[in-house]
Amino acid sequence: MSAPNSERDSSFFKEDQLVQSPVSSPTLHESPPSSPILSHTLHNLKDFQGPRLPSRFTENGLVSNQDASSQDAESSIKSQNTTPTHPSASTTPDASSLHSSDSSPVPFHLNSPHTPKRMASEGYFALPKQVSSLRTEYRPASLHHVPSFHPPSDSAPPSPLLLAQSMKRKGSTMSIPGQTSSVYSNPNSEGEGTAPEEKLVIIMVGLPARGKSYIVNKLVRYYNWLQYNCKAFNVGNFRRKQASRGPDDASFFDPSNPETSKLREDMAMNTLTALLDWFENENGVVGIFDATNSTAIRRKAVVEHLKNVPYVTTLFIESVCNDEQLIAANMRMKLFGPDYKNMDPEKSLRDFQERVRLYEQKYEPLGKFEEDLNLRYIKVINVGKKVVAFNIRGFLAGQAVFFLLNFNLSPRQIWVTRHGESVDNTMGRIGGNASLTNLGKQYGEDLAMFIETKRAEFQDRLFYDITRESNLLNGGNLYQKKQYQPDYNNQSPTEARTPIELDPEDEEKIIKPFSVWTSMMKRSMETAAYFDDEQYDIKAMRMLNEICSGICDQLTYEQIENMHPEEYEARALDKLNYRYPGSGGESYLDVIYRLQSVIVEIERMKHHVLVIGHRVITRIIVAYFLGCRREDIAHLNVPLHTVYCIEPQPYGTNFYQYNYDPQTRTFTRVPFHV
Numbered sequence: 001m002s003a004p005n006s007e008r009d010s011s012f013f014k015e016d017q018l019v020q021s022p023v024s025s026p027t028l029h030e031s032p033p034s035s036p037i038l039s040h041t042l043h044n045l046k047d048f049q050g051p052r053l054p055s056r057f058t059e060n061g062l063v064s065n066q067d068a069s070s071q072d073a074e075s076s077i078k079s080q081n082t083t084p085t086h087p088s089a090s091t092t093p094d095a096s097s098l099h100s101s102d103s104s105p106v107p108f109h110l111n112s113p114h115t116p117k118r119m120a121s122e123g124y125f126a127l128p129k130q131v132s133s134l135r136t137e138y139r140p141a142s143l144h145h146v147p148s149f150h151p152p153s154d155s156a157p158p159s160p161l162l163l164a165q166s167m168k169r170k171g172s173t174m175s176i177p178g179q180t181s182s183v184y185s186n187p188n189s190e191g192e193g194t195a196p197e198e199k200l201v202i203i204m205v206g207l208p209a210r211g212k213s214y215i216v217n218k219l220v221r222y223y224n225w226l227q228y229n230c231k232a233f234n235v236g237n238f239r240r241k242q243a244s245r246g247p248d249d250a251s252f253f254d255p256s257n258p259e260t261s262k263l264r265e266d267m268a269m270n271t272l273t274a275l276l277d278w279f280e281n282e283n284g285v286v287g288i289f290d291a292t293n294s295t296a297i298r299r300k301a302v303v304e305h306l307k308n309v310p311y312v313t314t315l316f317i318e319s320v321c322n323d324e325q326l327i328a329a330n331m332r333m334k335l336f337g338p339d340y341k342n343m344d345p346e347k348s349l350r351d352f353q354e355r356v357r358l359y360e361q362k363y364e365p366l367g368k369f370e371e372d373l374n375l376r377y378i379k380v381i382n383v384g385k386k387v388v389a390f391n392i393r394g395f396l397a398g399q400a401v402f403f404l405l406n407f408n409l410s411p412r413q414i415w416v417t418r419h420g421e422s423v424d425n426t427m428g429r430i431g432g433n434a435s436l437t438n439l440g441k442q443y444g445e446d447l448a449m450f451i452e453t454k455r456a457e458f459q460d461r462l463f464y465d466i467t468r469e470s471n472l473l474n475g476g477n478l479y480q481k482k483q484y485q486p487d488y489n490n491q492s493p494t495e496a497r498t499p500i501e502l503d504p505e506d507e508e509k510i511i512k513p514f515s516v517w518t519s520m521m522k523r524s525m526e527t528a529a530y531f532d533d534e535q536y537d538i539k540a541m542r543m544l545n546e547i548c549s550g551i552c553d554q555l556t557y558e559q560i561e562n563m564h565p566e567e568y569e570a571r572a573l574d575k576l577n578y579r580y581p582g583s584g585g586e587s588y589l590d591v592i593y594r595l596q597s598v599i600v601e602i603e604r605m606k607h608h609v610l611v612i613g614h615r616v617i618t619r620i621i622v623a624y625f626l627g628c629r630r631e632d633i634a635h636l637n638v639p640l641h642t643v644y645c646i647e648p649q650p651y652g653t654n655f656y657q658y659n660y661d662p663q664t665r666t667f668t669r670v671p672f673h674v
């Protein structure tokens with residue numbers, strides 16, 4: 001019998017790993033376990049000499065091996081409306097508690113959606129190999145006759161039916177690297193028996209120039225930052241690498257052309273196969289299939305291709321856009337893309353418009369077909385102005401939905417810097433809650449002036465771009481930028497200008513609020529003290545506090561090396577996962593997870609923000625926008641008195657870096673290098 005929680009030794013708990021579980025669970029075409037729930041239970045009751053499970057069931061509750069996959073062990077639990085009791089429990093559930101709420105026995109049906117095959121695809125645990133090979137006899141009692149429950153004793157094993165009920169169905173829930181520890185029994189050094197973790201295949205849907213790849217790139221960055229191994233598989237890129245890829249113009253996309261249609265389907269399935277190979281060979285966790293996937297028949301082929309893959313769940317993401325201005329802008333963006341680079345823009349635009357027209361002929365939006373199959377999907381309409389979600393389940397899928405509800409395309413600036421120099425910085429002491437030195441205060445004062453200037457500059461750029469855009473679209477003359485060059489050297493940029501009449505919609509886009517966020521530590525809040533809270537929304541956040549160094553707080557690195565050499569060495573080996581010992585001690589991974597809400601809020605905001613953080617905080621935020629590899633995050637070079645500016649763009653992100661010179665009290669732009 002498994003030990004109660006409190007007595008389990010540490011071997012029961014293992015950090016949820018990034019890598020896929022090494023356990024070789026039975027692939028679903030092998031003879032499936034006789035009863036996934038029961039066998040899983042046996043696996044958990046590691047000392048229990050439970051009832052012998054049959055290798056077969058037949059129609060009256062016993063099902064042949066071939067049909068075992070239609071075995072509905074789970075519904076026999078779910079429908080009996082009882083909280084499964086552990087076989088060792090002394091309570092004896094009476095017959096009524098084993099029946100559905102309407103007190104009639106629940107039919108034991110064989111075609112349940114929760115068969116081992118479906119359970120695997122829904123993220124339930126498939127059984128570790130050593131259990132599924134168990135060959136024992138089990139004859140489920142008829143549901144009309146419910147045997148009374150006798151606590152197990154050496155001689156009489158518990159009633160198999162109740163044993164079944166004691167099996168909590170394993171659902172998919174969050175497994176966060178460095179934050180959760182999945183409990184399982186019989187761990188061994190290779191991690192055998194480690195709980196297999198859910199994998200997610202995201203399937204994009206949408207006409208060309210609807211932002212699919214843009215969304216994909218953001219999701220890849222977000223999942224990887226959360227330490228889930230995520231990669232995009234773009235069919236267009238696959239096509240461009242093919243020697244025999246058919247015509248390079250829109251005719252390739254003509255659905256009435258059988259040859260090119262076959263080519264396109266083959267390219268799509270080959271790309272999907274590459275995604276599955278990546279799952280297998282590189283321990284992928286979230287694979288994103290980036291294609292138009294514009295017809296139900298294509299999506300059915302994708303689902304068929306995936307249905308036998310263990311632990312995989314799917315999520316369709318459709319980007320819908322009926323904003324003509326945005327679509328026109330998107331199409332113009334495409335002219336700078338790989339399909340039309342260095343080609344005549346007018347001709348390329350016409351060709352791309354023809355490609356879209358050909359797709360539109362056969363386009364089928366997500367809907368009844370997917371709902372009839374209970375497939376999960378989310379529709380993002382006009383960049384999230386409206387979002388429709390269907391049957392969203394699973395932790396990883398939920399993360400995608402959460403993210404998609406919070407991103408936008410508005411041009412704005414994201415500024416990140418550490419606090420000004422603190423007393424502890426001058427002493428080389430880490431952590432603590434020291435105040436600024438005079439130099440640190442000077443930095444804060446000059447930072448406020450610098451940001452004020454950059455805010456006005458960006459506002460000018462927005463004004464020029466937006467009025468130019470609206471003039472272009474309205475056939476008007478281009479706005480002459482020179483009318484708008486304020487004299488920054490002599491006056492505060494925000495007051496010197498004559499007010500200009502703007503229509504309300506443009507005004508909202510151009511005159512943007514500006515948030516200044518600090519941690520709740522003195523050195524950060526004191527740096528923000530020079531910002532005018534009439535002009536800036538200033539907010540202190542505990543999530544932005546510096547990493548807690550536990551027993552090493554207030555020590556120098558040299559002291560740590562001398563006093564705690566093993567800690568010093570361990571941290572140097574794996575700074576990302578290493579957690580400082582002592583009360584509140586944290587790792588970089590811990591800080592990443594407490595910054596998740598800050599990152600999503602920055603993505604959601606349409607206005608500017610300045611984060612005045614700390615070394616770890618600055619590294620993690622800059623690493624997110626850079627899309628850094630996990631091994632680089634904890635080592636980015638982010639010295640004091642350096643300001644980073646991040647500008648999200650339609651295709652990617654612009655980065656700028658400014659170094660502060662305390663002698664001249666100026667900021668100079670330098671090549672971005674972290």
Ligand SMILES: Nc1ncnc2c1ncn2[C@@H]1O[C@H](COP(=O)(O)OP(=O)(O)O)[C@@H](O)[C@H]1O
Nearest residue numbers: 208209210211212213214319321330333383650
């Ligand atoms: N949700 C969205 N709806 C519409 N356009 C978007 C969306 N997200 C991003 N875009 C814009 O669409 C442009 C083209 O996006 P892209 O990803 O290349 O399209 P697709 O991959 O669908 O062909 C990007 O420049 C981006 O600014």
Ligand SMILES: O=P(O)(O)OC[C@H]1O[C@@](CO)(OP(=O)(O)O)[C@@H](O)[C@@H]1O
Nearest residue numbers: 418429430431546547549614615616
């Ligand atoms: O992860 P490492 O490189 O140790 O940097 C974190 C350390 O940086 C420091 C600098 O000493 O942050 P801060 O920017 O707040 O001054 C310490 O407080 C913190 O422990």
